[in-house]
Amino acid sequence: MSDQPKQKPRILSGMQPTGGLHIGNYLGALKNWVNLVNAGEHEALFCIVDAHAITIDYDPQQLKQRILDAAVSYIAAGLDPEKCTIFVQSDVPQHTELAWYLSAVTPMGDLNRMTQFKEKSDEHKENVNAGLFTYPILMAADILVYRATVVPVGDDQVQHLELTREIARRFNHRFKALFPEPKPLLSAAPRIMGVDGKTKMSKSRGNSIDLLDTPKAVEKKIKSAFTDPNKLRQGDAGNPDICNIFTIHKSVSSPAEVEQIDRDCRSGALGCGTCKALLCTNLNRELDPIRERAAALGADRKRVLEILDNGREQATRLAERTMRDVRKTMGLGTGHYKK
Ligand code: AQP
Numbered sequence: 306m307s308d309q310p311k312q313k314p315r316i317l318s319g320m321q322p323t324g325g326l327h328i329g330n331y332l333g334a335l336k337n338w339v340n341l342v343n344a345g346e347h348e349a350l351f352c353i354v355d356a357h358a359i360t361i362d363y364d365p366q367q368l369k370q371r372i373l374d375a376a377v378s379y380i381a382a383g384l385d386p387e388k389c390t391i392f393v394q395s396d397v398p399q400h401t402e403l404a405w406y407l408s409a410v411t412p413m414g415d416l417n418r419m420t421q422f423k424e425k426s427d428e429h430k431e432n433v434n435a436g437l438f439t440y441p442i443l444m445a446a447d448i449l450v451y452r453a454t455v456v457p458v459g460d461d462q463v464q465h466l467e468l469t470r471e472i473a474r475r476f477n478h479r480f481k482a483l484f485p486e487p488k489p490l491l492s493a494a495p496r497i498m499g500v501d502g503k504t505k506m507s508k509s510r511g512n513s514i515d516l517l518d519t520p521k522a523v524e525k526k527i528k529s530a531f532t533d534p535n536k537l538r539q540g541d542a543g544n545p546d547i548c549n550i551f552t553i554h555k556s557v558s559s560p561a562e563v564e565q566i567d568r569d570c571r572s573g574a575l576g577c578g579t580c581k582a583l584l585c586t587n588l589n590r591e592l593d594p595i596r597e598r599a600a601a602l603g604a605d606r607k608r609v610l611e612i613l614d615n616g617r618e619q620a621t622r623l624a625e626r627t628m629r630d631v632r633k634t635m636g637l638g639t640g641h642y643k644k
Contacts, residue, residue, distance in 0.1 A: 312348075316341060317453035317487075319352040319394065322371035323361065324508030325515045326378045328588070329497035332556040333459035337492035339383035341457060349389035350451055350620060351379060356395045357443060360436040361429050361509070376609050378516055381599035392616030394447065399624035403446035404439070406635060410475040411442050415468055421461065428509075445469040449476075449484045450624045456487050460495035461505060481634045483627070494556045498549040502531025517599055520589045527585050532577045539576035550577070550584055557587045 318338060320330055342349050353375045358368060372393055379391055394400055416422065419441055426433040444465050448456055449472070456466055466489040473484040496505055499512025506513045514526045532550050536543035545551035545567050555563055562583065569575035602609060633641040 314347050314455055315451055315453040316347045316349040316455045316457060316490075317352070317448050317451050318457050319354040319357075319447060320375060320379075321354050321358045321508070322368060322375040323358045323363070324371065324513075325517060326375060326382075327506050327508060327513035327515050328553065328592075329459065329499075329506030329513065330508075331382060331516050332494040332497055332553070333492055334457055335379065335382045335384075336556070337457045337490070338389075341455075341490075342384060342389045345388070347455060350392070350453070350616075350623075351384060351389060352392050352394045352397075352447065352616075352620070353379075354394045354444075354447065356401060357440060360434060360440055361425070362432055373606065373609055374603070376613055377599050377603045378595075380602055380609075380612065381595045382516065383595075386612045386615070390616045390619045391612055392620045393613055396613070396617040397450075397620045397624050399450050399621070399628045400443065400446050402628060403450045403624075403631060404443040406631060406637070407446055407449070407472050407476065408439060408442050410479055411445075411468075411472055415471060416441060418464075419468070420464060441465045441468045442472070445472045448487050449473055450627050451620070452483075452485055452627060454485045454487050455490050457490040457492065459497075459505075460491060463489050463491075483630055483634060494552060497552060498531075500526050500530040500549075502549060514588075516592065517596055518592075519596075520585075520593075523589055523592065524585045527581050527588070530581070532581075533570075536570075536577060539578075540573045542573045543570040543575075543577070545570045550581060553588065554580075554584055557591045558583070562587070 318334060320326060320334070326335065338349070338351060341347055353372050355368060355372050358371075376391060380386060384391060416438055422438055422440065425437055429437070445468065448469055458466065466487065470486040473486050477484055498504070499506040499510060500514060501512045504510060504512065514523055518526070527550070530550060533543045533545075533548045535541070548570070551566060551570065554566055558566070566575060566580055566583075570580065629641055632638045
């Protein structure tokens, strides 16, 4: 038997700094990241995927601030920089380098099938750029450059993960088995709908409850949020299975409360107003400490930059190790001739 400590499976995930993070990002992914890190069974890396954020129109000055805000939100939500690596994607250029190499083993037809590309190109008709189309290749590179095997995401990213596995298979078959096939890990709330009830909650669709919204703003948004359309007044029986308010309750309320809401909504004993008021209380209780930590850390820019710089160093070391193998395997460059 070997005395070597067993290598923990590696986790990689990220979020785009396209706006303030919302409770969909938090309950769908970030909260799960925190739990995974605290469980200590993985080696974990989390990036702020700024190179993805430039595939829609953006303001460079605003992007700079949003990158730091995202880092603050990650840490305020509970990611401990002592226990995981937090960094900015474009600080590690190996991601974009690998994306180019992987583009040579990715069929156009696979990219054409991506539903996120179809949705985003409909939403941003005036700017359907090649980056929006090749986005899943960069996402594959984000993961494969660390040879990560576990990717905790919301369900909107599952199709991209399937493509990542396909790209890894194609590379391994064409060149050499360098990459594991990463699997998605879904949270208990893999899809939170927007308060408009029409599409998933999104940073760019104006339908979100933000992680750092004030308690009053949270209350206002929940009050006007869409519920089961057949439950018009107190006494009507409702269907919690199709109600976004119930979905959020499942992530922030106690099991006993969730059970009671489920029962009383179906019987008509619980009206939407009371149900929403309880959600406001419970959601604000969950968000209060996050808001407090974010306010403190947001004022300490030096500390945030220090955390990101440490993250950059650690991530670069791992990514460069992979890239040396990739370049050598693909017959690229001459740097690998050096000892
Ligand atoms: N509504 C959601 N419910 C559950 N999970 C969600 N995620 C996003 N929205 C929901 C998960 O959050 C992580 C980060 O997402 P992202 O920032 O990379 O991009 P996105 O999925 O496109 O998020 P947005 O908020 O919708 O941003 P924009 O508007 O910029 O496109 C991912 O794990 C995602 O699954």
